Amino acid sequence: MNEPQPRASKPQKVAAISRREEDRAIVERIQNGDQAAFRELFDRYHRRALAVAIGVVKNEHDARDVIQDAFVKVHKNIDKFEGSSSFYTWLYRIVMNQCIDHIRKGKRRKHVDFDEQVQREEESSSSLGATSGALDANPSRAVLNRELGAAIQDALEQLPEHHRAVIVLREIEGLTYEQIAEVLDVPKGTIMSRLFHARRKMQEALGPYLKSEEASS
């Protein structure tokens, strides 16, 4: 069980500053024409950005498109990045704009090629195996976690996009209210309000699973 988080401790702040400085150094290398540095930046952030995008666009394949487009934009605009904000705040702003564009343009794929579908099914079954294996010690918990994971996706799908964006940035990416406000370009108070309502809806949608987990622990 996660405990409430205290405000960022000194080591956490030091780590955040260090990450920011490392990012800045990598960005400068890209600005100076070092293409390997772009891959380095991609490796640092693409998985986290992808998880955020999946949470918002609700579809792994669309999320890959979003991340592809976002990093293309990062590359094209890296010379304009002056470092007044942290790189990851800038990146998430681009990712969220791409997500919102994607949703509004209704770019969700209508057709999935047969081969692609087979591949997805194989990936899905292999990941199930890995999860089950890791949780063999408690099969009922494994099943419950899997159900909760699926229910999380369903619950996220029910949220309006502005609620989904906030809760994903907070719970998955761990951004502070201030950082989320910067990424989404809305006031901090609005972020708190959206987060509250998003959580309420998630609690309502996930109620049965939350009770079950309580009972089983």
Add this chain to the structure above:
Amino acid sequence: MTVDNEQLQRLFDGELSTQEAAEVQRELESSPQATTELQQLAQIRSAMQEAATEWASQVDSDALFGSIERELDRAQSAPALKVISGGGAKRVYQGLGFGLAAAAAILLAVFTWPESGSIRPDAPAVAVTRGSEVLEVDFGTNTGTVFEVKGAVGQPLAVVWIDDEVSLR
């Protein structure tokens, strides 16, 4: 003092000062309902993080980076958006909503997208000043439309509307 929703949320998110957090923690001891609420929030956070870890683990990083590189190569090798200055000739251009040259339009390089309504920082740059006569807009790998609009004092302006989606694919 009772624990209200805002305090609970800020406690959970680590947005309270040490002193504030200690006060709310003390209040929690006599508020089982708030404690349950906190536990549920933690369960949701934990489940979302687990789900996100699984989502992220399935990506083929090399393939994704390869597709980004291909897009960048394509964008670099393709002709960029450009405006060819000139005037006098009447031409109708593919994708244009009207005969641009017919109006000998003053080109205002305004680039926007239908849904966002805001100017993007990565809009292709076109070095055209007000007063230029425009013969042709070459969209390069982009697609788009040129609209004729009236400015604040009724002056004719042309807005070049770039389709962002197509330009990146």
